[in-house]
Amino acid sequence: FGHKMTGGRQRWTPTPVQLQILERIFDQGIGTPSKQKIKDITEELSQHGQIAEQNVYNWFQNRRARSKRKQHGGGGVGSSSNNNNGESEVEAETETVNEKRKMPESLLVFPDGNKNAIGTTSATSPRPEDLYFQSPVMSSDLDLLGVLSNPRDEHFVGKMGLSESYNMYDHVEDYGM
Amino acid sequence: FGHKMTGGRQRWTPTPVQLQILERIFDQGIGTPSKQKIKDITEELSQHGQIAEQNVYNWFQNRRARSKRKQHGGGGVGSSSNNNNGESEVEAETETVNEKRKMPESLLVFPDGNKNAIGTTSATSPRPEDLYFQSPVMSSDLDLLGVLSNPRDEHFVGKMGLSESYNMYDHVEDYGM
């Protein structure tokens, strides 16, 4: 056969409605809902699409973990980078602040197990999304050798702080999507 | 050379120098550098072009993930990849349409966070591959706590618990998924 496309389980994709509800609940201030709440939320959300309690749980966990967002935006992309790009296309920056980000496809799954068809719309709806991050940090030129020659130096950082947490990569961006 | 940024600001494009450094570090034997290292690397790389720590992190993540399984395929497969796991999850549903879901989103959510009728309109979901586990949620039709539809004061709706170290979702042994 060749490529073994082990299809199958796709990860759960929250519908816009579910996302809304989740965000809302998360915004309520309750970081980690209890079991009971998870159940309730799941119940509510299941009315808008297939969902399991674990999904809700994971969602909250991820949300909380990624909410920290430790990156600093700024800087401009496509400005310098290197030496290339001398013409600079200079596209009309008409849009200042776009709305949100991408909208996941709705899941429209009916209780009877029927799924909606696809529209097959060839119309490409460009979703220009600005706002990217670039680290303007131009600190000193450290040796870097400590990284290059260190296979698995984990240092002793342990916890960067006993207060909250230190999450910056993986996702960035805070709620609001 | 061959770098041509047709736009300007979208996703970060590593410069050859940055790439070289990254590859070099990656070749050191470290899969995912720690945050501290990421910072160092970022600092070093920022001298060769705009870059953020997240970029570095993502790069390593992608690199690592990409090293294992290539997504190309075509023709001569099965070279030196020992795939001795015959767990071909042949889905019973052969209706797994594999088409190009290049259908952009048509929905729109308003930033005000209000409840909008999403999905009620033309819901185009080119995603026939959404079907994961579902939890056997019981029909406990309660009031859905005061967070879902009741933006009111969430004084004490009873007892939601608060400090529980239950981890049933993580292992999924207590719960059936």
Added chain:
DNA sequence: GAAATATGAATGAACG
């Protein structure tokens, strides 16, 4: 210029 491919970025799930 569109399609195909390469790669960076977003997110859900798993691991510790």
Added chain:
DNA sequence: CGTTCATTCATATTTC
């Protein structure tokens, strides 16, 4: 709960 892996998506780049 923090971190990492895996899957997917979006966009850049190359090819036809």
